[in-house]
Amino acid sequence: MRRLWVPYALVLLAVLASLGGLAVRPAKGAPQSTADYVIVAGAAGLRWDDLDPQRTPTLWQEATKGSIGWLSVRSAQRVTCPSDGWVTLGAGNYAAYPRILTGSSRCGPLAPELDQPDAIGANITNQRNIVQDNQDRLPYGAVPGSLAESVRCTVAVGPGAAIAAARPFGRVDKYQATLPADPRSLLSDCVLSFIDLGTITGSGASRATLVEQADATLARVVAARPDRSLLLVAGVSDTDRTSRLHVAIAEGPGWNGGWLTSAGTGRQGYLQLIDLAPTILTALGKAQPEKLFAGRAASVVTGKPANVADAVQGPHNADQRAGAQRGVATIFFTVLAILQFLLFAAIVPVMVRARRHSGPKGPALPSARVVETVELALIAAALAIPAALLADASPWWRAHHPAWVFGLVTGALIVAGTAAVRLAPRYRRTLWPMAAVAACGAIVVGLDLLTGAQLQLNGVAGYSAINGARYAGVGGVGLGVFVTGLLVLAGCTAQSVAKAYRPLIFVLLGGVGVVMVGSPYLGADPIGAIAVTAGVCVAAAMSTGGWLTFTRFAWAALAGLAVTIAFAVVDLRRPELEQGSLGRFLSAFGDGSGGPALQRMAAANGETLLASPLTILAIVGVLMLAFCQFSPWGGLNRLFGLHPAIRAAGAGTTVATLIAGVLGGSALTVAGAAAAAAVPIAVLTALRVLLHAADRTRPEGESDGPGGPLLRKSGQDHLAPR
Numbered sequence: 190m191r192r193l194w195v196p197y198a199l200v201l202l203a204v205l206a207s208l209g210g211l212a213v214r215p216a217k218g219a220p221q222s223t224a225d226y227v228i229v230a231g232a233a234g235l236r237w238d239d240l241d242p243q244r245t246p247t248l249w250q251e252a253t254k255g256s257i258g259w260l261s262v263r264s265a266q267r268v269t270c271p272s273d274g275w276v277t278l279g280a281g282n283y284a285a286y287p288r289i290l291t292g293s294s295r296c297g298p299l300a301p302e303l304d305q306p307d308a309i310g311a312n313i314t315n316q317r318n319i320v321q322d323n324q325d326r327l328p329y330g331a332v333p334g335s336l337a338e339s340v341r342c343t344v345a346v347g348p349g350a351a352i353a354a355a356r357p358f359g360r361v362d363k364y365q366a367t368l369p370a371d372p373r374s375l376l377s378d379c380v381l382s383f384i385d386l387g388t389i390t391g392s393g394a395s396r397a398t399l400v401e402q403a404d405a406t407l408a409r410v411v412a413a414r415p416d417r418s419l420l421l422v423a424g425v426s427d428t429d430r431t432s433r434l435h436v437a438i439a440e441g442p443g444w445n446g447g448w449l450t451s452a453g454t455g456r457q458g459y460l461q462l463i464d465l466a467p468t469i470l471t472a473l474g475k476a477q478p479e480k481l482f483a484g485r486a487a488s489v490v491t492g493k494p495a496n497v498a499d500a501v502q503g504p505h506n507a508d509q510r511a512g513a514q515r516g517v518a519t520i521f522f523t524v525l526a527i528l529q530f531l532l533f534a535a536i537v538p539v540m541v542r543a544r545r546h547s548g549p550k551g552p553a554l555p556s557a558r559v560v561e562t563v564e565l566a567l568i569a570a571a572l573a574i575p576a577a578l579l580a581d582a583s584p585w586w587r588a589h590h591p592a593w594v595f596g597l598v599t600g601a602l603i604v605a606g607t608a609a610v611r612l613a614p615r616y617r618r619t620l621w622p623m624a625a626v627a628a629c630g631a632i633v634v635g636l637d638l639l640t641g642a643q644l645q646l647n648g649v650a651g652y653s654a655i656n657g658a659r660y661a662g663v664g665g666v667g668l669g670v671f672v673t674g675l676l677v678l679a680g681c682t683a684q685s686v687a688k689a690y691r692p693l694i695f696v697l698l699g700g701v702g703v704v705m706v707g708s709p710y711l712g713a714d715p716i717g718a719i720a721v722t723a724g725v726c727v728a729a730a731m732s733t734g735g736w737l738t739f740t741r742f743a744w745a746a747l748a749g750l751a752v753t754i755a756f757a758v759v760d761l762r763r764p765e766l767e768q769g770s771l772g773r774f775l776s777a778f779g780d781g782s783g784g785p786a787l788q789r790m791a792a793a794n795g796e797t798l799l800a801s802p803l804t805i806l807a808i809v810g811v812l813m814l815a816f817c818q819f820s821p822w823g824g825l826n827r828l829f830g831l832h833p834a835i836r837a838a839g840a841g842t843t844v845a846t847l848i849a850g851v852l853g854g855s856a857l858t859v860a861g862a863a864a865a866a867a868v869p870i871a872v873l874t875a876l877r878v879l880l881h882a883a884d885r886t887r888p889e890g891e892s893d894g895p896g897g898p899l900l901r902k903s904g905q906d907h908l909a910p911r
Contacts, residue, residue, distance in 0.1 A: 222443030223474040226418035228382045230410055231349060232403045233271035234389035235424030235436045236508060237501040245404040247411060251422060252497045255440025256489045258449030258460045259507050262426050262435055263657030265327045270296030271349055271388055274426025274462060279353035281466030281482035282331035284323050295429045299348045309363055311351060316359030332357055335481045336466040340381045347385025354383045368406055373413040380473055384410055390428040417442060419472045423465060432655045434508040447489040455661035455713055457490045459654055511647040511655045513586040517595050518649045522802035525573050525865060526809060532566055533813045536872060539563055543879040564873050569607045571626045571869040574650050574670050574862060575633040576602035581648035595649060619877050623870045624681035630866050631674025634667045638711045662713030663706055665855040669862030672721055672845045675702045676728055677867060680838030683732055691834055692729035699725030717849045724845025731837035803861030810864025817875050824875035842867060
């Protein structure tokens with residue numbers, strides 16, 4: 190009786206340890222110092238490579254003295270034009286401004302409908318329509334003018350500043366079209382001032398001239414700023430149809446050096462445009478409006494190099510890398526989808542020939558050379574994404590042809606990984622390639638998370654900061670590979686232990702996955718952690734063999750629900766500014782604002798489903814698995830019958846990746862990455878089983894260990910296709 194309860198006790202301890210690892214969260218907060226005035230100087234299109242110590246001395250000096258970061262200017266529009274950036278700044282949320290479609294690749298000029306009924310302020314005559322449009326048409330719940338409405342009065346200089354400073358009913362308290370000769374009095378009239386430094390567009394000498402003009406205007410602002418004032422300099426938007434990262438500088442009391450960050454990005458050196466509004470109110474010591482701001486107040490972390498050029502230019506130009514990532518990622522995953530489709534199509538005839546026929550006549554078995562080639566190709570295909578992740582450690586993005594350089598580095602890593610798996614002494618064991626490839630994927634992603642997810646940030650197999658969706662932790666591609674690697678490795682390992690202990694293997698490795706994915710120190714993805722929990726519960730329930738009965742499903746669902754509730758309680762008990770995405774999501778439903786959150790999730794799923802090459806990878810993988818399972822030549826059913834833990838791993842992976850994709854707003858991205866890593870090795874193992882379908886099956890109790898020999902005939906092991 191005591192031995193019977195040992196596995197269950199160990200499972201319970203593993204679950205409790207997982208929850209304990211998730212309960213810890215780093216403490217973050219805004220600077221303690223407050224300011225009497227805040228001045229926001231915005232220049233649409235301003236990037237870090239525009240700055241120079243000789244041509245832009247004021248910008249360079251402020252960046253040297255103050256705290257700096259990369260600014261993501263995501264708004265409610267696909268491309269954030271200047272008017273979208275300014276209205277998003279004033280709303281503290283993803284907003285949009287009505288625009289005139291010109292058919293040009295560049296954004297239209299700033300042209301708010303301004304009316305100046307007196308010599309003091311101004312009115313944006315269509316502001317009520319702008320607010321209504323954001324409330325009715327867009328799913329973010331943004332209210333343009335929320336920032337201005339949170340302070341007593343505001344000053345605006347220039348058309349862009351007027352858009353940000355206008356209250357929801359359109360009034361701009363104090364307005365000047367241009368900065369006066371002596372702006373000292375104007376900048377001290379109100380606690381919050383917006384200054385439009387102009388729009389930086391074009392290239393070459395014309396762009397340099399615009400930057401110099403913005404720097405000269407900023408110099409006059411710096412000279413006239415009141416005491417105890419915080420100066421925020423921001424490149425508030427893009428200026429054409431290409432999205433970029435922009436300048437963010439904060440200089441004033443409590444902002445003297447260091448990197449800018451926020452709880453919204455979780456990455457030092459990165460800030461969102463929607464973070465500026467809560468930062469302003471926090472610096473002024475004022476409360477934030479409830480349910481209106483989507484951003485988080487910025488804070489400062491140490492580690493910024495003393496020289497601005499060493500921090501954000503040259504080899505440290507994150508904007509250049511993020512821009513290159515977006516193009517190369519599309520090429521990589523499209524090519525991978527095409528190659529996997531062609532590989533699976535070429536393997537089908539091999540699998541048809543691999544199945545022995547009962548009659549006297551039938552097609553000859555495929556030659557050993559053909560089988561060897563097919564196996565190596567399948568291993569290489571399964572290692573493509575882990576190799577791409579490792580390739581992001583190289584400076585491929587600085588090359589003249591980044592796609593070619595990235596492809597060569599990735600190809601070399603794939604060849605090296607394939608050779609390592611092939612030359613391993615245990616290669617001939619039936620499950621060894623599956624276990625080795627799964628371990629490679631889990632180890633690569635796991636080590637990256639332990640070292641700060643440096644390979645995934647702006648990496649081809651990761652995520653781009655320009656998209657504004659994720660800045661730290663595990664991305665959708667990494668999550669798919671990591672979950673697949675852990676569960677498949679658990680399935681291969683579980684075959685070497687007694688049935689009663691197989692669920693323990695899944696729970697132990699799955700618990701590691703839950704902690705690494707959900708911990709704010711590592712994966713920072715609580716939705717992904719819940720998905721992994723569900724997948725692990727299903728896999729553990731099926732690991733001892735048999736089908737997923739209602740009883741097993743009920744126990745798995747209850748266990749997953751218990752972990753999810755515990756995680757949610759932990760997240761909800763944290764301060765609001767420290768809550769993760771799960772806590773914010775549940776809080777939205779609790780206060781009645783969950784509708785827009787669901788609408789945003791549905792919109793993100795629909796857009797990603799149609800636009801991502803990973804959707805093709807998911808579909809191709811499902812079709813190949815369907816052939817392997819339901820075709821007489823597939824071999825997958827036989828593999829699952831002989832190795833029930835492998836079937837459990839497949840079921841758990843499917844559940845986890847689908848939940849993570851749908852709830853995370855990434856549709857089939859996670860499932861596509863999982864399919865790219867898991868389907869090739871599943872096909873390889875099914876092919877090995879087919880080639881030995883007529884051999885005598887070794888009893889389960891005679892297994893030699895993880896990935897041990899599966900088949901035996903006449904006292905001799907026949908482990909590889911003949």
